[in-house]
Amino acid sequence: MAAKTLLINGTMVSAREGETILEAARDAGVKIPTLCHLDGLSDVGACRLCLVEVGGRLRPACTTTVSEGMDVHTHTDALKAYRRQIIELLFAERGHVCAVCVASGHCELQDMAVTLGMDHVRYAYLAPTCSVDISHERFGLDHNRCILCSRCVRACDEVEGVHTWDIAGRGTSARVITDMNQPWGESETCTACGKCLLACPTGALFKRGATVAEMEHAPARIAMIVESRRVRG
Amino acid sequence: MELHDLQLIARRERERRRRIRIHCCTSSGCLASQGLEIQKRLEAAVAEAGLEGEVEVVGVGCIGSCGQGPMVEIAPEGTLYEYVRPEDADAIVAAINGGECSVQRGDPLRPFFTRQFPIVRKNAGKIDPERIEEYIAAGGYRSLYRAINEMTPAEVIDEITRSGLRGRGGAGYPTGLKWSTVAKSRGERKYVVCNGDEGDPGAFMDRSVLESDPHLVLEGMCIAAYAIGADQGYIYVRGEYPFAIQRLQKAINQAKKFGLLGSQIFDSTFDFRVDIRVGAGAFVCGEETALLASIEGRRGQPRPRPPYPAESGLWGKPTLINNVETFANIASIIEHGPDWYASIGTETSRGTKVFALTGKIHNTGLIEVPMGITLREIVHQLGGGGHSGSEVKAVQTGGPSGGCIPASLFDTPVDYESLAQVGSIMGSGGMVVMDNSTNMVELAKFYMEFCKDESCGKCVPCRVGTVQIHRLLEKITAGQGSQADIDQLQELCQLLRNTSLCGLGQSAPNPVMSTLKYFTEEYEHLIER
Numbered sequence: 087m088a089a090k091t092l093l094i095n096g097t098m099v100s101a102r103e104g105e106t107i108l109e110a111a112r113d114a115g116v117k118i119p120t121l122c123h124l125d126g127l128s129d130v131g132a133c134r135l136c137l138v139e140v141g142g143r144l145r146p147a148c149t150t151t152v153s154e155g156m157d158v159h160t161h162t163d164a165l166k167a168y169r170r171q172i173i174e175l176l177f178a179e180r181g182h183v184c185a186v187c188v189a190s191g192h193c194e195l196q197d198m199a200v201t202l203g204m205d206h207v208r209y210a211y212l213a214p215t216c217s218v219d220i221s222h223e224r225f226g227l228d229h230n231r232c233i234l235c236s237r238c239v240r241a242c243d244e245v246e247g248v249h250t251w252d253i254a255g256r257g258t259s260a261r262v263i264t265d266m267n268q269p270w271g272e273s274e275t276c277t278a279c280g281k282c283l284l285a286c287p288t289g290a291l292f293k294r295g296a297t298v299a300e301m302e303h304a305p306a307r308i309a310m311i312v313e314s315r316r317v318r319g
Numbered sequence: 320m321e322l323h324d325l326q327l328i329a330r331r332e333r334e335r336r337r338r339i340r341i342h343c344c345t346s347s348g349c350l351a352s353q354g355l356e357i358q359k360r361l362e363a364a365v366a367e368a369g370l371e372g373e374v375e376v377v378g379v380g381c382i383g384s385c386g387q388g389p390m391v392e393i394a395p396e397g398t399l400y401e402y403v404r405p406e407d408a409d410a411i412v413a414a415i416n417g418g419e420c421s422v423q424r425g426d427p428l429r430p431f432f433t434r435q436f437p438i439v440r441k442n443a444g445k446i447d448p449e450r451i452e453e454y455i456a457a458g459g460y461r462s463l464y465r466a467i468n469e470m471t472p473a474e475v476i477d478e479i480t481r482s483g484l485r486g487r488g489g490a491g492y493p494t495g496l497k498w499s500t501v502a503k504s505r506g507e508r509k510y511v512v513c514n515g516d517e518g519d520p521g522a523f524m525d526r527s528v529l530e531s532d533p534h535l536v537l538e539g540m541c542i543a544a545y546a547i548g549a550d551q552g553y554i555y556v557r558g559e560y561p562f563a564i565q566r567l568q569k570a571i572n573q574a575k576k577f578g579l580l581g582s583q584i585f586d587s588t589f590d591f592r593v594d595i596r597v598g599a600g601a602f603v604c605g606e607e608t609a610l611l612a613s614i615e616g617r618r619g620q621p622r623p624r625p626p627y628p629a630e631s632g633l634w635g636k637p638t639l640i641n642n643v644e645t646f647a648n649i650a651s652i653i654e655h656g657p658d659w660y661a662s663i664g665t666e667t668s669r670g671t672k673v674f675a676l677t678g679k680i681h682n683t684g685l686i687e688v689p690m691g692i693t694l695r696e697i698v699h700q701l702g703g704g705g706h707s708g709s710e711v712k713a714v715q716t717g718g719p720s721g722g723c724i725p726a727s728l729f730d731t732p733v734d735y736e737s738l739a740q741v742g743s744i745m746g747s748g749g750m751v752v753m754d755n756s757t758n759m760v761e762l763a764k765f766y767m768e769f770c771k772d773e774s775c776g777k778c779v780p781c782r783v784g785t786v787q788i789h790r791l792l793e794k795i796t797a798g799q800g801s802q803a804d805i806d807q808l809q810e811l812c813q814l815l816r817n818t819s820l821c822g823l824g825q826s827a828p829n830p831v832m833s834t835l836k837y838f839t840e841e842y843e844h845l846i847e848r
Contacts, residue, residue, distance in 0.1 A: 130623075132820065133779055134818045164817075172779050175787065208807065210790055227697075234777075234782070236777075253618065257772060257773070294565075
C-alpha cells in the first residue's frame with residue numbers, strides 16, 4: 087500500500103493510501119471533533135463537526151480519503167464557528183438537561199460543548215415533547231437526549247448483525263426506532279446484546295436503574311470487538 | 320425489428336390516420352378539469368355527425384398553455400379552443416366544416432407559442448402518448464437504430480459531448496462528460512437511472528414530458544445504456560404522478576413488445592431492460608444518492624460524495640443518473656447532430672430548457688425556450704405579463720433551492736452561469752412569478768417551511784438549521800423580529816450553505832438570502848413595526 091504525503095495545518099504528514107483525513111490527522115496528533123464517527127463502524131458524515139477545509143472547500147474528514155499533496159486545514163476560524171453553531175443547534179433541538187441526565191459527566195455531547203467553548207445557546211430551544219421507552223427489561227431509550235448520530239443503528243447492523251435499530255420519520259421528527267417501530271421490549275430481533283448502549287454518545291440509551299451521572303458508555307469497546315474479530319479472522 | 324420495420328409501422332400509421340385530428344389534451348392539468356369527459360363527448364359528437372371517416376379524436380399530451388385548459392386543437396389547420404367544457408363538443412365538431420362556434424379560441428400565433436423552440440416537447444400535444452405507433456410515425460426510435468447500427472458507443476458519447484448538453488436536473492453538469500466517466504468506470508454491471516422525482520413546488524416539466532411523450536425518454540435512456548454499456552435501467556418517478564407512471568408502464572410494455580427494449584434490440588447484441596420505481600413522497604429522493612438508496616430499498620437519504628454514482632452507484636456499480644429532460648434531448652441530438660444542437664442557446668448553455676411558468680402570470684403553462692432568452696422575454700412576451708395586468712415584481716427559479724430574481728434584473732439571460740451570478744439557479748425548470756401583492760418574506764418563509772419538512776434529518780445543519788431559520792422568519796413576519804434576528808438568519812444561512820451534507824440543505828437558504836439581498840426593505844419594514 088502506497089503512502090501519501092499531505093499538509094495538515096501547514097505541517098507535512100504521511101498517511102496510508104485509502105486512509106481518511108480523520109485517521110491521518112489523528113496519527114499526526116491533530117484532534118478533529120466528531121460525534122457520529124465511531125471507530126469500528128462505517129462513516130456517514132452526518133454530524134458535520136469534522137468538516138475540514140481542503141483546497142478552499144469544506145469536506146467531512148471522516149469520509150474523505152487522503153490524496154497526495156492535499157492541503158488540509160482543520161481549525162480555521164470559520165470552521166470553529168460552524169462547529170460551535172452545530173453544537174448549539176443540537177442542544178436547542180431536544181431536551182438536553184445535563185443536571186438530570188444519566189450520562190452527565192460521561193457524555194460526548196457535553197464534552198464537545200466544553201471543548202468547543204459553547205457557554206450558552208443563542209438559538210430558540212425547540213423543546214419538543216419526546217417519549218421515553220422503558221419497555222425493555224434491561225435498557226431504556228430517552229428520545230429527549232438522542233442526537234440522531236445513528237451510531238446505535240450502525241453498531242446493531244454492522245457489529246451485532248441484527249439491524250434492530252433504524253431511523254423513521256424525517257427532519258426534526260426523525261426518531262430511532264426498533265424493528266417496525268414497536269416498543270423496544272417487544273422487538274423480535276433485539277438480542278439484548280447492549281452494543282447500542284456501548285455506542286451511544288449521550289444519555290439516550292441507558293441501563294435501567296441508572297440515575298444521574300451513573301451511565302457510562304464504552305464506545306471504544308465497539309472498535310475492540312471489530313478488531314478482535316478481524317485478528318481472529 | 321429492423322429499420323424497414325420501423326418505416327413500415329410509420330407508413331401504416333400515416334395511412335390509418337384521418338384527414339382531421341381533434342387533439343384533446345389529456346395531461347394532468349387538463350384531465351383535472353374534465354379532459355377525459357371532453358374527449359369522450361367529442362368522440363360521440365364525431366360519430367353522431369357521421370364524420371368518423373375523416374375526423375378522429377386523439378388524446379394527446381400537454382399542449383402547453385395549461386392555464387387556459389382544457390385545451391382542444393383541430394389539426395392540421397391549427398384552431399385552438401380554450402377553457403373547453405364537455406358540452407362544447409357538438410359545437411366544436413360542427414365548426415370543423417366551416418360552422419361558427421362560440422367556444423373561446425386561442426391564438427396559435429401569440430408569442431407564447433411562436434417564441435418557443437420545441438425539442439423535448441416536439442411531440443407533446445401532437446401524438447397519442449399511449450400508442451408507440453404514433454411515436455414511430457413521428458420519427459421515433461430512428462436515433463436508437465442509428466446509434467446501435469451505425470455508431471460505436473464512443474461515437475455516441477462524442478456526439479453528446481460535442482452537443483454541449485448539460486444536466487437538466489438543475490446543476491448543469493456536462494452530460495457527455497458524465498457518460499464518458501461511467502463508460503470508463505470498471506464494473507461487471509452498469510446501470511442507467513432516470514430521475515423523475517420532480518418535487519419543486521410549481522414545477523411540472525418532467526411530469527408533462529413523461530405524460531406527453533414517454534417513448535422519447537425511453538429512447539434517450541436506451542441510447543445512453545448503449546453508450547455506457549448498461550443492460551438495466553430504472554426510472555424513478557414520484558408517487559404523486561400516477562398518470563405519468565401509468566403511461567410510462569404502457570410505453571415500456573409496448574417497446575418490449577416491439578423489440579425496442581429487452582434482448583437483442585434491433586437484432587444486435589445489445590440488451591436493455593427498464594423498470595419503474597415509484598417514490599413514496601420524499602423530496603430529498605430527487606438528490607441522486609438518496610434516490611439510489613431508495614431504489615435499493617433503503618431509507619432515502621443522501622450520503623457524502625465522492626464516491627460519485629458514476630463510480631459507485633446502485634449496489635456499488637457504476638451508474639449513470641440523468642434527469643427526464645436530459646434523456647428527452649438525446650434522440651434529437653443523435654438525429655440532427657451535435658452541431659445543430661450546439662447552435663441553439665449560448666456559448667456555455669446549449670440547447671433549450673423547459674420551464675413551468677406559474678404564479679401571478681397571465682399565461683400559465685409549459686414553455687420550451689432556447690437558452691439565452693432573457694427573463695423579461697419569458698415573463699412579458701411568452702408569459703404575457705402579470706396576472707390581470709398586475710406589475711411583476713420578481714421570479715423565483717429553481718424552487719426551494721433557487722433564488723428570487725427582482726424585475727430590475729429581468730434582462731438576465733437564462734443560462735446556468737448568469738442565473739447563478741444573480742443568486743439563483745437554473746434548477747429543474749420551475750419559474751414562479753410574483754407581483755406586487757406577494758410579500759417576499761412570506762415567500763421565503765414558505766420555501767423554508769418546505770425545506771424543513773423535507774429535510775431527511777441526517778445532517779445536523781439542515782435538520783435543525785431549517786427549523787431555526789423558519790422560526791426566525793415566523794417571528795419576523797409576525798412583526799416581532801429585530802435586527803439581531805436578521806443577523807442570526809444570515810449566520811444560519813451561511814452555516815447551511817457551507818456545511819450541509821447534500822444539495823437540499825446547501826441550497827435551502829437561497830430563497831432567504833436572495834430576498835434579503837434584493838428585497839431588504841420588506842424585511843426592514845417588518846422589523847420596524
